[in-house]
Amino acid sequence: MLEVNDLHVHLETPAGLVKAVDGVSFRLEAGQTIGIVGESGSGKSVLAHSLTKLNPEPPATYPKGEILFQGENILTMNKRRLRSMRGNEIAMIFQDPMSSLNPVFKIGKQLIEAIQTHQKLSKKEAQQKAIELLTDVGIPDPERRMQSYPHQFSGGMRQRVLIAIALAARPKLLIADEPTTALDVTIQAQIIELLKSIQQKYGTAIIMITHDLGVVANLADRILVMYAGKIVESASTADIFYKTAMPYTWSLLRSIPRLDAGASERLLHIEGQPPNLIDPPQGCNFHPRCPFARDACLQENPPLGERGPGHLAACVLSQPEFEKEKKGVLLS
Amino acid sequence: MTALLEIKDLHVHFPIKNGTFQKKTGKVKALNGIDLAVNKGEVLGIVGESGCGKSTLARSIVGLQKPTSGDILFNGEAYTDASAKEIYELRRNMQMVFQDPYTSLNPRMKVSDSIAAPLKAYKQTKNLESRVKELMELVGLNPDMHYNRLPHEFSGGQRQRIGIARAIALEPKLIVCDEPVSALDVSVQAQVINLFQDLQKKLNLTYVFIAHDLSVINHIADRVAVMYLGKVMEKSNRETFQAHAQHPYTNALLSAVPLPDPDKERTRERIVLKGELPSPANPPSGCVFHTRCPKATEFCKTNIPVPEERGVPGQEVACFYPVGEEEKVRITL
Numbered sequence A: 001m002l003e004v005n006d007l008h009v010h011l012e013t014p015a016g017l018v019k020a021v022d023g024v025s026f027r028l029e030a031g032q033t034i035g036i037v038g039e040s041g042s043g044k045s046v047l048a049h050s051l052t053k054l055n056p057e058p059p060a061t062y063p064k065g066e067i068l069f070q071g072e073n074i075l076t077m078n079k080r081r082l083r084s085m086r087g088n089e090i091a092m093i094f095q096d097p098m099s100s101l102n103p104v105f106k107i108g109k110q111l112i113e114a115i116q117t118h119q120k121l122s123k124k125e126a127q128q129k130a131i132e133l134l135t136d137v138g139i140p141d142p143e144r145r146m147q148s149y150p151h152q153f154s155g156g157m158r159q160r161v162l163i164a165i166a167l168a169a170r171p172k173l174l175i176a177d178e179p180t181t182a183l184d185v186t187i188q189a190q191i192i193e194l195l196k197s198i199q200q201k202y203g204t205a206i207i208m209i210t211h212d213l214g215v216v217a218n219l220a221d222r223i224l225v226m227y228a229g230k231i232v233e234s235a236s237t238a239d240i241f242y243k244t245a246m247p248y249t250w251s252l253l254r255s256i257p258r259l260d261a262g263a264s265e266r267l268l269h270i271e272g273q274p275p276n277l278i279d280p281p282q283g284c285n286f287h288p289r290c291p292f293a294r295d296a297c298l299q300e301n302p303p304l305g306e307r308g309p310g311h312l313a314a315c316v317l318s319q320p321e322f323e324k325e326k327k328g329v330l331l332s
Numbered sequence B: 001m002t003a004l005l006e007i008k009d010l011h012v013h014f015p016i017k018n019g020t021f022q023k024k025t026g027k028v029k030a031l032n033g034i035d036l037a038v039n040k041g042e043v044l045g046i047v048g049e050s051g052c053g054k055s056t057l058a059r060s061i062v063g064l065q066k067p068t069s070g071d072i073l074f075n076g077e078a079y080t081d082a083s084a085k086e087i088y089e090l091r092r093n094m095q096m097v098f099q100d101p102y103t104s105l106n107p108r109m110k111v112s113d114s115i116a117a118p119l120k121a122y123k124q125t126k127n128l129e130s131r132v133k134e135l136m137e138l139v140g141l142n143p144d145m146h147y148n149r150l151p152h153e154f155s156g157g158q159r160q161r162i163g164i165a166r167a168i169a170l171e172p173k174l175i176v177c178d179e180p181v182s183a184l185d186v187s188v189q190a191q192v193i194n195l196f197q198d199l200q201k202k203l204n205l206t207y208v209f210i211a212h213d214l215s216v217i218n219h220i221a222d223r224v225a226v227m228y229l230g231k232v233m234e235k236s237n238r239e240t241f242q243a244h245a246q247h248p249y250t251n252a253l254l255s256a257v258p259l260p261d262p263d264k265e266r267t268r269e270r271i272v273l274k275g276e277l278p279s280p281a282n283p284p285s286g287c288v289f290h291t292r293c294p295k296a297t298e299f300c301k302t303n304i305p306v307p308e309e310r311g312v313p314g315q316e317v318a319c320f321y322p323v324g325e326e327e328k329v330r331i332t333l
C-alpha cells in the first residue's frame, strides 16, 4: 500500500543543511502497523510529515527518492490530488492535540466541518456522524460534549477528538506522531487500546512514531529504528527485541529502566548524545557512541544488510561477530 | 531510629480566586493529608499522574511552599513554621534538583558561577575554584573545557549535570529531585540515572526522587509512595511495589506501563481505567479513587480509607478491598 524508496529530506537552515531523512526505504501493507522509534532529533517527525508532504517548504526540500501510496508518487502529485489525499486516505495525529484544534470553535463544529470536507452530508447527517465518532473514541455523553470548547477537555480527551477527526473519512492509513507522549500513563493505555480497536474494526494501517520501545512492543507488527536520519534496523517486532542485530538498538534496549526488571541492575551507559544532523559523524553515524566501534566503522556508513528473513541491520559486524562481542561488552 | 525526614499529616491548599476582586471561590487541595518518612541513605520514590501533588510536596519539603497544616521534620526537628533564617540553615542540608534543566539555570551565568553560587551563599569560598572544578568532575563535566561556558552551549543532559553539581555543592544530607530525568532522551536519561546512583554511594546521600515514569522509580527507589489527588495510596518496598502491589490504583498504573517486551505485552492483561482524573478542586467523596476504581463499592463513596498494613510488612495500603495475589496474576510483569 505504501512504499518509500530512498527518501531524502533536507532542511535548509541558517546553521547549515540538515539531512533530516537520509535515504530511507520501507514498505507498509494494508492493515499493518509499523512502529518508528528513535531518540529526539533522529528525523521521525520529518519522515512522518513527508509521507503527506506536510513539511513546510522552505526549509524542506525533497532532493531524492519517492513515496508511492497505492502506486501514486506523493512527491510529484499535484496540489489538488495531494489535498484530497490528506485527511481522506491518509490522516495524521500529533503529540500536542491543542495545537491541532482551534481554541475558539466548539468541538462539535470542528468535527462536523472535518466530516463535511470529506463527505457530502447534510448538516444533520454530519452531526449524527460526529456523535457516532465521539462515541467510537470513547467520549462519554457525546451530544453534550459537542458543545464544549477544546480547553474544557483534558489532554486525553483532546487526543480522542483528534482521533475522531482523523477517522472521519475512514482513512486507509493513520500516521500517529507521538500521540501519547504528553499523556499520563493510564490515559496512554486508553489511547493505545483505542487505536488497536480501531484497527480491528476498520482495518486501518497505522504508522506509530514514538521514542518509547514499550509502546511499539505492544502495537507494532514491524519496527524501524532510526538514528541520525537513517533506518539502522528494520525487522518484525519480535526480531527487534529478541534477535537484535544492530548495536544502537541493542544499547538502547539496555539503557532503559524496566518495570519488569528484578533487583536493580545498572543501566547500560551510552556515551555522549544523539548527533546533530548538520555535521553527523563520519563513517557509521553511531561510532562515537558505539561500544563495539572499530577502525572499519570510520570508513563508510554501513548499508542495511540482511540478518534473517525480513530483518535488516546497518553494521559492519556480521551476526555471529556481534553475538560474540555482546558478551564482552556486558562483562566489562 | 528517627527518620532523616518525616512528613506528618501535611496539607497544602491553594485558594481558587475568581472575578475582578479575586474573591476566593474554593480551594485546590494539592496535598491532602500526607504521611511519609525517609530514612538516612535510602531513596524514597514518589510516583503519580500529573497534578497529584508531587511538585507541591517537593517544594514543601525544601521550604519553598508553606504548608496549610501538618508538620515536616528534619532530623526530628519540625520546621513547618520556620523563619527565613532557619530555612536558610536547613537548605544547607537539603537541596533540590528540578525537571527542566533549561529554565533552572541563569542563561547569562557561566557554568562555574552557577555551581559556585550556593557555596558563596553559604560563605564557603575557600579554594572556591578548585572546589567548583572538583564538583564538575564529580558529575562528569570537563572543567578544562566547560568552566567558562554558558548554559545554552550545553545539551539537556549536561545541563542536568550542572544542576546536580549545584545541588551537591554544600554536601547536603538530602536531595529532593523533582522529575530530574523526565525531559531527557532515553540514552541520556540512563547516564543521569547512573550518575545519581553513583553519587548516592560516594556521598552517602538520601534522595526523595519524584517521577511519573514507574520504570524509573522501580529502578532507582528503595521504597515507593504512590500518590493520587493529593493523597498517598500505597507505600511499599521496591520489591513489593512491583510484584505485590495491593492498591487497585497501583495495579492499574503497573498494568498500564508498556513493557519493552512484545511477548509479555501481548499476553498480560491491561487494567484500563475508565474516565479522567477528577479535578483536585473538587475531589470525589470517600475514597478519592472511587470514580475510576474497578473495585469500588457504595461503601467507598462515603468512607475514607487510611494507609495501613495489610499482611505485607512495610507495605501500607489505603483501600478497603486490596488486590489479592490471585487477582494480580493476570497483569504479571
Ligand SMILES: Nc1ncnc2c1ncn2[C@@H]1O[C@H](COP(=O)(O)OP(=O)(O)OP(=O)(O)O)[C@@H](O)[C@H]1O
Binding pocket: A011, A013, A018, A020, A038, A039, A040, A041, A042, A043, A044, A045, A046, A047, A059, A211, A276, A277
Ligand atoms: N523546521 C525545521 N527547521 C530546521 N531544522 C529542523 C526543523 N524541523 C526539524 N529540524 C531538524 O531536523 C532533525 C530531525 O527532526 P525531527 O523533528 O524529525 O526529529 P524527531 O525524531 O521527530 O525528534 P523528537 O523525538 O524530538 O520529536 C533535527 O535535527 C531537527 O533539529
Ligand SMILES: Nc1ncnc2c1ncn2[C@@H]1O[C@H](COP(=O)(O)OP(=O)(O)OP(=O)(O)O)[C@@H](O)[C@H]1O
Binding pocket: B014, B015, B028, B029, B030, B048, B049, B050, B051, B052, B053, B054, B055, B056, B057, B212, B280
Ligand atoms: N501555586 C499554585 N496555585 C494554585 N494551584 C496550584 C499551585 N501549584 C499547584 N497547584 C495545583 O495543585 C495541584 C498539584 O500540583 P503539582 O504541581 O504539585 O502536581 P504534580 O504532581 O507535580 O504534577 P505534574 O506531574 O504535572 O508535575 C494541581 O492541581 C495544580 O494545578
Ligand code: SF4
Binding pocket: A246, A247, A248, A284, A285, A286, A287, A288, A290, A291, A292, A293, A294, A296, A297, A302, A314, A315, A316, A317
Ligand atoms: S558499524 Fe561499527 S560503530 Fe556502527 S554500529 Fe556497527 S560496530 Fe558500531
Ligand code: SF4
Binding pocket: B248, B249, B287, B288, B289, B290, B291, B293, B294, B295, B296, B297, B300, B305, B318, B319, B320, B321, B322
Ligand atoms: S477503597 Fe474502594 S474505591 Fe478506594 S481503591 Fe479501594 S476499592 Fe477502590
Ligand SMILES: [Mg+2]
Binding pocket: A044, A045, A046, A177, A178
Ligand atoms: Mg518528533
Ligand SMILES: [Mg+2]
Binding pocket: B054, B055, B056, B179
Ligand atoms: Mg510536577
